[in-house]
Every structure is written in C-alpha cells, then in structure tokens.
Amino acid sequence: MHTKSYQKSRIIAWExxxxxxxxxxxxxxxxxxDQMGIRYYNYESGAxxxxxxxxxxxxxxxxxxxxxxxxxxxxxxxxxxxxxxxRFTIAHELGHILCGHSFCASGGVLHTRRNRGDLAQxxxxxxxxxxxxxxxxxxxxxxxxxxxxxxxxxxxxxxLSPAAAQCRAGRMAxxxxxxxxxxxxxERRVDxxxxxxxxxxxx
Numbered sequence: 001m002h003t004k005s006y007q008k009s010r011i012i013a014w015e016x017x018x019x020x021x022x023x024x025x026x027x028x029x030x031x032x033x034d035q036m037g038i039r040y041y042n043y044e045s046g047a048x049x050x051x052x053x054x055x056x057x058x059x060x061x062x063x064x065x066x067x068x069x070x071x072x073x074x075x076x077x078x079x080x081x082x083x084x085x086x087r088f089t090i091a092h093e094l095g096h097i098l099c100g101h102s103f104c105a106s107g108g109v110l111h112t113r114r115n116r117g118d119l120a121q122x123x124x125x126x127x128x129x130x131x132x133x134x135x136x137x138x139x140x141x142x143x144x145x146x147x148x149x150x151x152x153x154x155x156x157x158x159x160l161s162p163a164a165a166q167c168r169a170g171r172m173a174x175x176x177x178x179x180x181x182x183x184x185x186x187e188r189r190v191d192x193x194x195x196x197x198x199x200x201x202x203x
Contacts, residue, residue: 017139027137038072046075062089
C-alpha cells in the first residue's frame with residue numbers, strides 16, 4: 001500500500017465530507033458537485049464540448065476531467081455497467097481535482113490520465129483518486145458505527161458496484177481487526193456529523 005497516498009486521500013475525503021456538510025449515505029454526488037461549482041456531463045450531453053476541443057479519443061475511458069481556463073469539467077461514460085460504476089468514476093475524477101493532480105495536454109486542453117483500474121497499479125495519482133472515491137462514497141467510520149460489513153450491505157448503502165463493495169468490505173475487515181477508530185480529529189468530526197444518520201439506521 002502507498003501509505004502517503006492513502007493518508008492524503010483519506011484526509012481529503014474527510015475534509016470534503018465536512019466542508020460540504022454531507023450527513024447521510026449514499027452521498028449525492030450531483031449535489032456535492034453543484035456546491036463545488038464543478039460541471040459534469042456524460043459523453044452524450046457533453047458532445048459539443050468534446051467536439052469543440054477535438055478530444056473524442058478520450059472517450060475510450062470510463063471518464064476524464066478537462067481543465068479549461070482553470071475550470072474543471074468532468075465527463076463520463078453513461079453506458080458503464082453496472083450503473084454504480086458511474087458514481088465511482090465521477091468520484092474518482094473528483095479525487096483528481098481535489099488531490100491537486102497534474103493534467104496532461106492534448107487537443108489544446110488539459111485532461112486527467114486514463115482512470116481505468118488496470119492503470120491504477122503503478123500510478124500514485126490513480127491510486128489516490130481511487131482511494132479518495134472509496135472513502136468519500138463509503139466512509140469507514142460510518143460503516144463501523146452502523147455495523148455494515150458485507151459487500152452486499154455496503155453496495156446497497158453506498159451505491160457501489162459489487163466489485164467496489166467487495167474491495168471495501170475487505171478493507172473494513174482489516175480496519176475492524178485493528179480497532180483504531182477515532183484516532184484522527186477529522187475522523188471524529190465526520191463521526192459526529194453522521195451521528196443522526198447512524199442513530200436512524202440503528203433504530
């Protein structure tokens with residue numbers, strides 16, 4: 001595990017949940033990005049933008065982010081299956097933006113690198129974006145508080161694909177075995193912010 005990348009993405013995910021007052025799951029991504037002022041389009045609704053900058057070749061990816069005059073635009077493949085992967089793709093791209101990753105130049109604009117999982121292995125930026133997405137969409141302290149452990153429960157609660165939920169369940173098993181909850185001030189604040197949601201879930 002890339003310890004520094006993991007810690008960085010975890011902190012930024014906590015800060016995002018706190019700054020934008022997210023208090024329940026599943027995280028409503030379109031509301032979050034509206035608050036941030038980040039525009040997002042699928043490849044169909046963003047066709048004019050894609051054509052204007054001659055970046056059709058980027059649409060082979062699950063998603064990517066354009067930086068135009070300093071402003072980020074997230075574009076994603078709306079035909080991804082299962083559908084829950086779209087949420088992860090958007091959160092992944094949001095991770096690139098918030099983690100301050102550099103952008104590549106092509107077609108007169110800047111854009112993120114490919115976000116396919118097979119490229120995340122050797123690229124710390126892709127790893128950070130994946131970690132951010134997972135921790136934003138399924139904060140571990142919330143899963144711990146309400147006792148959600150299985151991949152099926154995590155997928156249903158957080159809107160994750162079966163594969164992502166399986167990955168999160170594996171990580172949760174490690175965290176539960178360590179039992180090091182609430183050691184970080186930001187995690188304690190996230191715990192407090194989700195307290196009402198957790199109480200409703202358990203009742």
